[in-house]
Structure formats: C-alpha cells, structure tokens
Amino acid sequence: xxxxxxxxxxxxxxxxxxxxxLNGANDVSETLxxxxxxxxxxxxxxxxxxxxxTANRLCVIVENIHHEDPGDFGYAIVMGFKKLAxxxxxxxDVVSVTExxxxxxxxxxxxxSREYKGAFIIGMSLLDPxxxxxxxxxxxxxxxxxxxxxxxxxxxxxxxxxxxxxITIRHLTKLGHxxxxxxxxxxxxxxxxxxxxAFLDAMDVHGLTVDKKRIGCSYFITELTQKYLPRLLxxxxxxxxxxxxxxxxxxxxxxxxxxxxxxxxxxxxxxxDAPFAAYTSPALTTIRQNQEALGNCGFxxxxxxxxxxxxxxxxxxxxxxxxxxxxxxxxKKKLAPPRKLPS
Amino acid sequence: xxxxxxxxxxxxxxxxxxxxxLNGANDVSETLxxxxxxxxxxxxxxxxxxxxxTANRLCVIVENIHHEDPGDFGYAIVMGFKKLAxxxxxxxDVVSVTExxxxxxxxxxxxxSREYKGAFIIGMSLLDPxxxxxxxxxxxxxxxxxxxxxxxxxxxxxxxxxxxxxITIRHLTKLGHxxxxxxxxxxxxxxxxxxxxAFLDAMDVHGLTVDKKRIGCSYFITELTQKYLPRLLxxxxxxxxxxxxxxxxxxxxxxxxxxxxxxxxxxxxxxxDAPFAAYTSPALTTIRQNQEALGNCGFxxxxxxxxxxxxxxxxxxxxxxxxxxxxxxxxKKKLAPPRKLPS
Numbered sequence: 001x002x003x004x005x006x007x008x009x010x011x012x013x014x015x016x017x018x019x020x021x022l023n024g025a026n027d028v029s030e031t032l033x034x035x036x037x038x039x040x041x042x043x044x045x046x047x048x049x050x051x052x053x054t055a056n057r058l059c060v061i062v063e064n065i066h067h068e069d070p071g072d073f074g075y076a077i078v079m080g081f082k083k084l085a086x087x088x089x090x091x092x093d094v095v096s097v098t099e100x101x102x103x104x105x106x107x108x109x110x111x112x113s114r115e116y117k118g119a120f121i122i123g124m125s126l127l128d129p130x131x132x133x134x135x136x137x138x139x140x141x142x143x144x145x146x147x148x149x150x151x152x153x154x155x156x157x158x159x160x161x162x163x164x165x166x167i168t169i170r171h172l173t174k175l176g177h178x179x180x181x182x183x184x185x186x187x188x189x190x191x192x193x194x195x196x197x198a199f200l201d202a203m204d205v206h207g208l209t210v211d212k213k214r215i216g217c218s219y220f221i222t223e224l225t226q227k228y229l230p231r232l233l234x235x236x237x238x239x240x241x242x243x244x245x246x247x248x249x250x251x252x253x254x255x256x257x258x259x260x261x262x263x264x265x266x267x268x269x270x271x272x273d274a275p276f277a278a279y280t281s282p283a284l285t286t287i288r289q290n291q292e293a294l295g296n297c298g299f300x301x302x303x304x305x306x307x308x309x310x311x312x313x314x315x316x317x318x319x320x321x322x323x324x325x326x327x328x329x330x331x332k333k334k335l336a337p338p339r340k341l342p343s
Numbered sequence: 344x345x346x347x348x349x350x351x352x353x354x355x356x357x358x359x360x361x362x363x364x365l366n367g368a369n370d371v372s373e374t375l376x377x378x379x380x381x382x383x384x385x386x387x388x389x390x391x392x393x394x395x396x397t398a399n400r401l402c403v404i405v406e407n408i409h410h411e412d413p414g415d416f417g418y419a420i421v422m423g424f425k426k427l428a429x430x431x432x433x434x435x436d437v438v439s440v441t442e443x444x445x446x447x448x449x450x451x452x453x454x455x456s457r458e459y460k461g462a463f464i465i466g467m468s469l470l471d472p473x474x475x476x477x478x479x480x481x482x483x484x485x486x487x488x489x490x491x492x493x494x495x496x497x498x499x500x501x502x503x504x505x506x507x508x509x510i511t512i513r514h515l516t517k518l519g520h521x522x523x524x525x526x527x528x529x530x531x532x533x534x535x536x537x538x539x540x541a542f543l544d545a546m547d548v549h550g551l552t553v554d555k556k557r558i559g560c561s562y563f564i565t566e567l568t569q570k571y572l573p574r575l576l577x578x579x580x581x582x583x584x585x586x587x588x589x590x591x592x593x594x595x596x597x598x599x600x601x602x603x604x605x606x607x608x609x610x611x612x613x614x615x616d617a618p619f620a621a622y623t624s625p626a627l628t629t630i631r632q633n634q635e636a637l638g639n640c641g642f643x644x645x646x647x648x649x650x651x652x653x654x655x656x657x658x659x660x661x662x663x664x665x666x667x668x669x670x671x672x673x674x675k676k677k678l679a680p681p682r683k684l685p686s
Contacts, residue, residue: 152662300647312660313658316655317495
C-alpha cells in the first residue's frame with residue numbers, strides 16, 4: 001500500500017510537505033498541491049483512515065440540473081440519497097463542479113483532496129471533462145443516466161427505458177394507434193440515445209413500422225416543435241411519444257397552435273412525471289421516474305461499490321401514469337384541417 | 344387495510360378459526376388452512392407486525408443448484424446474502440421448494456404462511472410453476488438470472504452478459520481470432536437465451552459475421568459435444584465461446600479427443616469461473632461471476648423492494664479471467680487433421 005513517503009520520494013520533496021499539501025495547508029502553493037494530489041492518485045495512495053473528528057464523507061455532484069427547491073427535478077433525488085446515507089453514518093456534501101474546476105483537477109485528485117469516499121453524479125453531460133476520466137477513475141462513482149463501460153468503480157443507475165417504451169407503445173396500441181412518432185433529445189446524450197433506441201425496439205416488438213419522417217431528435221425544443229413537429233403531423237401520426245415532459249408540454253401547445261386537438265386528433269406521451277406534468281392542459285400521460293427512489297438507489301449502489309461489490313447497472317421499474325393527453329384513435333374520421341381564422 | 348375479520352366474513356367462518364389457520368394450529372384442516380391463506384393473499388391481507396419473539400424473516404429459495412458445500416456454485420451466493428442480511432437483523436431460512444410444493448400452494452400464500460417478508464430465488468427454471476405466479480406476485484422476490492417483466496415486486500440480478508461477451512470477443516479478436524463459434528444452453532432458459540443473444544451482439548459490434556453452422560444450443564452437454572462440436576470444428580472455427588464452465592471443460596476434452604490442441608488449434612472460453620475452472624487442463628479462460636457479490640446484491644435488491652424502491656434489474660460487472668485455454672490464432676498453419684491411431 002503506497003504511503004506518503006512514496007509520494008515524497010517520487011517528487012523529491014519532504015514527507016512534511018506532502019502531508020501539508022494533502023491537508024490543504026496555506027503555505028503550500030496550489031501548483032505543488034496539485035502535483036502532490038495527482039501523484040498520490042497515480043501511485044494509488046489512499047488515506048489510511050479518516051482523520052480524527054472527520055466523518056466518512058460522500059458527495060453528490062450536481063451539474064445542469066436544478067435541485068434547490070422542492071419543485072426542481074433534482075431535489076427529491078438528492079433528498080432520497082441523503083435520507084439513506086446520513087442515518088448510515090455518512091456526511092454528505094452537495095457540490096457543483098464547473099467545467100473550469102474539472103479542467104483544473106482530475107476527478108480522483110478532487111475526491112482525494114476533499115476526502116470523499118465516493119460520488120453520486122447527477123446531470124453530467126457527455127461533454128463534461130470528467131466523463132472521459134471516469135473511464136479509468138479509481139474513486140467509486142454512481143452516475144444517474146450515464147453509462148461508463150467496463151470500469152468496475154463506476155455504476156449507472158436510471159429508469160429502465162426499454163420497459164418504459166414497451167409499456168408506452170402497448171398503451172398506445174391498445175388505444176388503436178399504429179402511426180406513432182417520436183421526438184426527443186439529440187444523440188450526444190447517453191439517455192436521449194437510449195430512449196430513441198428503446199422507442200424503435202418497442203415499435204418493433206409490437207410489429208409496427210417506423211417511418212423516418214416520424215422521428216425527430218434535437219437538443220433544441222424550438223427546433224423540435226417548429227421543424228420536426230409539423231413534419232410528423234403532416235405524415236399522419238396519431239400519437240407522439242416525447243423524450244421528456246418539458247418537450248411534451250411544448251408539443252401539446254404546438255399541436256394546438258396548428259389546430260390539432262389533444263388527444264382527439266393526436267395523443268401525446270411524456271417522460272419523467274415532472275411536478276408540472278399533472279397540471280398541463282390536458283394533463284400529461286407520462287412515464288414516472290420516481291426521483292426519491294433514484295436517490296435511494298444512488299446510495300445503495302455507491303455503498304456497494306465502496307464495499308467492493310461492483311454493480312455496473314441498476315434500473316428502476318418504469319411506471320406509466322395514464323392522464324388525459326392520450327385517447328382512442330379516431331380511425332374513420334379525417335384529422336381536422338389546420339385552423340384558420342374566419343376572414 | 345384488510346383484517347382477519349375480512350377473511351372471516353368472506354369465508355363465513357369465525358375470526359378465531361382464521362387466526363388459528365394463519366398461525367398453523369393443528370385443529371384446522373390443511374384444506375381450510377389453504378383456503379384461508381389464498382383468501383388472505385387475494386384480499387391483500389398482511390400481518391400487522393411480526394409476532395412477539397419472531398424476528399423479521401427472509402428466505403433463500405434454492406432449486407436445481409447445489410449450495411451445501413464450499414465447492415458448490417450456490418454456496419458463496421447464499422453466504423453473500425446471509426452476510427449482509429443477518430447483521431441487518433433478518434432471520435434467513437434456506438428452503439427448497441419442490442414442484443409438488445409449488446403446485447400445492449401459491450408463492451404468495453407460501454410466503455404468508457411462513458411469515459417471510461421476501462425471497463431470494465436461485466436456480467428456478469422457466470418450467471417451475473411459481474415462475475408464472477411471479478408475474479403477479481405481491482411478496483417481494485429477487486431472482487438470480489431470471490427476469491419477470493413489469494412486476495415491480497420482482498427484481499432480476501445477475502452478471503452483465505452483454506458486457507461479458509463484448510470483453511470475451513475483444514479478447515479473442517486481439518489474439519487474432521475472427522472465426523468464432525458458440526455453444527450454450529437451450530433457449531427455454533432465460534439466461535441461456537441472453538448469453539446466446541449477447542454473443543451475436545458482441546460479434547456484430549466487432550464487425551464479425553456469424554455463421555449459423557458455428558452455433559449450437561442444447562440442454563444436453565453430450566448433444567453439444569457429440570453433435571455440434573464436430574460441426575463447429577469442421578467449419579474451421581479457431582475459437583469457441585461456451586455458455587458455462589462445465590460445458591467448456593467438456594468441450595476441451597472433446598477437442599482433444601478429436602486431435603485438436605487447446606489453445607494451439609482452438610481457443611476455448613468458459614463462463615462462471617466455477618471453483619474447478621483454474622484446474623482444468625489447460626486452465627480455463629472464463630468470465631467470472633462473483634458469487635459472494637451476487638449474494639450481496641440479492642440482499643441489496645430485496646431490501647430495497649421491501650422498502651418500496653422498485654429496482655427491476657441489477658447487473659454486476661463482468662470480469663475476464665485470462666488463463667491458458669485461449670491463445671494467439673495460428674493464421675498460416677492448417678489445423679491438424681483428426682488424429683488416427685497408427686494402423
């Protein structure tokens with residue numbers, strides 16, 4: 001097991017300086033401190049035990065997702081994590097890591113410097129610098145809706161997208177729909193890609209053909225509603241499955257603006273069951289992501305990684321919340337023409 | 344919340360008789376007891392709390408897998424489960440449920456009658472009567488290597504087969520193999536089907552074509568070694584991936600009997616890392632299923648189901664154990680002809 005001495009030898013500095021650097025003393029330069037941390041990570045140094053009066057520490061890293069208020073998507077996820085972690089004796093910090101921070105220090109060195117035993121990471125995108133490092137990271141990390149292949153120290157948790165889309169398409173086929181379209185996020189996002197693929201698979205399982213004109217993927221909601229939605233509608237879809245609730249809400253408004261009634265002319269399904277989903281007009285049929293359960297699973301998985309049980313994937317069951325934005329297909333009746341104001 | 348009174352009303356018997364039946368008193372007939380239990384399950388009755396002096400109880404249901412001795416495949420799985428469950432305050436019984444028992448009482452009624460809060464089920468086949476009932480069961484159950492769609496009370500745990508075969512095929516391609524065959528269990532087994540499909544996907548990811556003549560699936564090892572193995576060898580495979588270690592061992596012997604050297608002529612890969620895998624000749628390259636970790640995960644998942652966190656799928660990382668049964672492909676040299684005794 002590498003010690004402080006090994007770091008000192010490798011860098012040609014004193015053991016005292018290494019110790020000061022690791023403990024964040026003021027009289028060590030930031031450059032040297034960084035060098036010490038990176039060397040410590042490189043040779044696999046781990047602190048023997050938490051210092052006196054220091055609890056075991058975990059962090060929740062939140063990027064690109066709001067979590068401060070009860071109405072925020074990340075709020076219940078963070079709560080769900082804390083509710084299990086704190087009674088189990090862990091101290092939990094919620095931290096934000098800007099792109100600058102990620103570029104200035106590696107993930108492992110950051111975790112070592114703060115004495116975190118593991119991280120629950122929410123909302124990081126494939127473009128975040130640490131995503132690349134996580135492929136070989138040594139400090140346990142659980143990622144919500146992101147998957148890193150083959151690194152046993154990293155685990156993916158999320159809702160089972162395959163099951164979610166199977167349930168959604170079955171729900172729609174029971175209502176008589178066969179001409180179904182999909183709108184979702186762009187392919188640079190792991191979870192957007194998964195949902196897109198899960199949609200195709202579910203259509204295939206139900207023996208339905210997918211017309212490329214009936215699929216639109218983009219990072220930008222305006223592109224989805226203004227460019228792809230009209231294309232879907234003119235290709236005679238009777239139902240549209242959306243990758244998120246936010247998008248579904250925009251699609252409902254877009255349909256109505258173009259004179260289509262929801263669900264009489266077009267059924268719309270969302271994904272997330274965000275707090276507002278019950279209050280759209282009509283109320284949104286959607287797949288629930290139980291956020292508190294996601295937080296619970298974040299802790300289960302992180303705790304197991306820390307205990308050297310290398311879970312790679314943990315998926316929650318998907319649940320369809322059947323509200324008012326889906327209805328029976330009107331087979332015989334032609335869709336209403338785009339609304340025009342009386343002249 | 345349904346009570347004993349509701350059961351009594353429904354059956355038209357006294358509350359005392361219901362209570363006696365639930366508690367297994369001798370003066371209640373087996374027929375009546377069964378009727379009471381089935382009714383209790385039907386109306387969703389749950390005991391308010393464990394009776395005095397009765398610990399919270401879980402059971403490990405073991406079918407078709409040996410687990411009594413340290414050399415048995417199920418031994419460390421059961422140990423891994425107990426090691427977490429018992430310190431957490433659970434009493435754990437290991438029970439065997441014959442087909443007769445499964446036919447005589449439903450899963451839920453069995454669990455209620457024994458006061459088990461949940462089950463970790465190892466080794467059940469798709470033909471076991473309870474597999475059908477688990478689709479709608481209400482008592483939490485975690486299944487090793489079996490998947491039940493859409494019932495949130497049931498969770499599937501196992502090793503990530505997709506990752507396992509991606510790693511295996513990459514290992515073989517790095518050694519120069521492109522003509523790779525597969526032998527595995529029959530398609531009536533959930534896990535055999537998963538492994539077969541994962542093999543095809545991994546070949547596809549690596550840009551390798553699969554020749555149907557190079558695939559054999561059967562429940563019977565003799566059929567695999569006597570019928571399919573010669574077919575694979577005559578179709579010039581240089582490597583064979585096997586669905587289990589037991590099969591891989593038989594395949595090694597079969598190859599040698601036909602005059603093929605392992606790994607000089609044919610590389611062989613197993614799956615499981617069973618206790619004997621290090622002692623085959625040559626020692627077997629295989630995918631490790633960490634049995635103790637599987638047992639740990641069985642408890643993590645069951646505990647989370649009991650706490651209403653509905654994990655549906657939990658997959659452990661796959662790890663390739665590189666031993667002596669795989670080697671570099673001999674590109675230029677023709678395979679040795681089948682050995683013949685000197686006349």
